[in-house]
Amino acid sequence: xxxxxxxxxxxxxxxxxxxxxxxxxxxxxxxxxxxxxxxxxxxxxxxxxxxxxxxxxxxxxxxxxxxxxxxxxxxxxxxxxxxxxxxxxxxxxxxxxxxxxxxxxxxxxxxxxxxxxxxxxxxxxxxxxxxxxxxxxxxxxxxxxxxxxxxxxxxxxxxxxxxxxxxxxxxxxxxxxxxxxxxxxxxxxxxxxxxxxxxxxxxxxxxxxxxxxxxxxxxxxxxxxx
Amino acid sequence: xxxxxxxxxxxxxxxxxxxxxxxxxxxxxxxxxxxxxxxxxxxxxxxxxxxxxxxxxxxxxxxxxxxxxxxxxxxxxxxxxxxxxxxxxxxxxxxxxxxxxxxxxxxxxxxxxxxxxxxxxxxxxxxxxxxxxxxxxxxxxxxxxxxxxxxxxxxxxxxxxxxxxxxxxxxxxxxxxxxxxxxxxxxxxxxxxxxxxxxxxxxxxxxxxxxxxxxxxxxxxxxxxx
Numbered sequence: 001x002x003x004x005x006x007x008x009x010x011x012x013x014x015x016x017x018x019x020x021x022x023x024x025x026x027x028x029x030x031x032x033x034x035x036x037x038x039x040x041x042x043x044x045x046x047x048x049x050x051x052x053x054x055x056x057x058x059x060x061x062x063x064x065x066x067x068x069x070x071x072x073x074x075x076x077x078x079x080x081x082x083x084x085x086x087x088x089x090x091x092x093x094x095x096x097x098x099x100x101x102x103x104x105x106x107x108x109x110x111x112x113x114x115x116x117x118x119x120x121x122x123x124x125x126x127x128x129x130x131x132x133x134x135x136x137x138x139x140x141x142x143x144x145x146x147x148x149x150x151x152x153x154x155x156x157x158x159x160x161x162x163x164x165x166x167x168x169x170x171x172x173x174x175x176x177x178x179x180x181x182x183x184x185x186x187x188x189x190x191x192x193x194x195x196x197x198x199x200x201x202x203x204x205x206x207x208x209x210x211x212x213x214x215x216x217x218x219x220x221x222x223x224x225x226x
Numbered sequence: 227x228x229x230x231x232x233x234x235x236x237x238x239x240x241x242x243x244x245x246x247x248x249x250x251x252x253x254x255x256x257x258x259x260x261x262x263x264x265x266x267x268x269x270x271x272x273x274x275x276x277x278x279x280x281x282x283x284x285x286x287x288x289x290x291x292x293x294x295x296x297x298x299x300x301x302x303x304x305x306x307x308x309x310x311x312x313x314x315x316x317x318x319x320x321x322x323x324x325x326x327x328x329x330x331x332x333x334x335x336x337x338x339x340x341x342x343x344x345x346x347x348x349x350x351x352x353x354x355x356x357x358x359x360x361x362x363x364x365x366x367x368x369x370x371x372x373x374x375x376x377x378x379x380x381x382x383x384x385x386x387x388x389x390x391x392x393x394x395x396x397x398x399x400x401x402x403x404x405x406x407x408x409x410x411x412x413x414x415x416x417x418x419x420x421x422x423x424x425x426x427x428x429x430x431x432x433x434x435x436x437x438x439x440x441x442x443x444x445x446x447x448x449x450x451x452x
Contacts, residue, residue: 004234005234005238008230008231008234012231040266040267040268040349040372041266041351041372041376041379041380042266042369042371042372042373042376069379070352070379070380070381070382071378071379071380071381072375072378072379074375074378074379093352093382095321095350095352095353122352123266123351123379123380124321124350124351124352124353125267125349125350126296126319126321126348126350126353127321127350127352127353143268143371145268145369145371145394145397146266146267146268147268149298149300150267150268152297152298152300153267153295153296153297153298153300153349154267154296154297155296155297156296156319168371171371171397171400171401174397174400175397
């Protein structure tokens with residue numbers, strides 16, 4: 001990038017970090033666990049959230065979602081059908097969410113009434129990595145259909161994640177997915193990362209994922225790559 | 227985005243367009259068909275190219291690849307194993323290729339010796355859409371594992387493509403892929419787009435894809451969304 005662009009980008013990220021810090025304080029004070037979900041397009045963020053919201057609602061936990069998309073409200077409508085409160089951020093061509101978009105879209109929402117707030121980021125393995133949204137937990141989803149090398153090809157994102165959630169595990173055999181290769185790659189960019197295998201279709205891994213969320217909310221941090 | 231960023235981004239894209247125009251003239255004069263492949267991470271660009279290069283080499287056609295990746299030379303090594311000339315562009319965190327990267331990496335290459343030059347873009351459905359690389363043909367890959375709604379969620383990219391190449395069709399049944407929904411969505415953002423279904427595993431669609439390339443090289447443009 002030309003030096004002027006680099007300079008401006010640094011300023012943008014610095015401003016974002018300052019605002020994200022304010023958001024983080026606000027989330028902590030409200031007692032809401034904020035989880036930022038990042039992945040390739042179509043890795044299964046929305047399907048995972050549909051199951052998660054339904055399970056949390058059954059346990060009488062208050063969960064809500066901010067969903068980011070370039071265009072369409074498909075995901076927001078799917079998630080709203082669970083009964084959870086859902087708000088959409090339409091980015092209109094911007095390739096990631098940032099702290100300003102999140103702060104603006106929270107206006108008028110009483111965070112103190114929520115136990116969990118999920119932020120479904122734009123489907124993109126590059127740009128969302130650089131933008132702190134004030135979340136406490138960042139989850140990187142890796143679909144078995146994408147190939148085992150994605151963690152080493154997109155190391156910044158996978159390194160920044162607290163949890164790697166492997167999705168569509170029901171397709172592992174059909175895709176000849178090698179756990180050894182994939183998890184070796186994950187651990188090479190983030191040695192202590194926790195890995196949970198899931199299938200939205202078969203509800204595999206949902207219990208482990210919910211346990212992870214409950215533990216994180218209770219303040220027991222678990223394995224985190226620092 | 228703040229107005230200053232928008233302004234600078236416009237200038238960057240304008241400069242890119244000017245350089246892309248020069249590249250396009252250079253490619254036309256050299257008689258090489260340049261094809262820019264864009265998709266989500268893991269949609270199968272490299273696997274498609276492995277089969278394509280082998281088939282073109284068997285026909286004694288001269289094909290080469292410029293492969294873009296944030297990190298690692300995995301794809302370049304896989305493609306180099308076909309025997310075709312391969313050069314890598316490591317973007318180190320940049321989320322797309324641009325015309326300057328392509329022009330720089332072409333240095334010293336005699337394009338007149340090539341029939342086809344494939345450019346494998348960074349895996350990203352957002353940012354590469356805005357950057358013309360001087361290609362004659364832009365191909366958007368859509369994996370059946372990603373879900374049918376990607377064309378409407380990433381309309382700029384799919385609208386800018388001359389061909390939609392549906393990959394991993396062997397997994398269609400396992401993914402409950404709906405052709406009707408997916409192709410309806412594709413046609414809603416690009417009514418005249420040509421669609422070819424492929425499977426790198428079973429070599430499905432390879433003949434149609436090669437026919438498309440040969441026809442485009444021969445100057446018969448076929449269906450193009452304008």
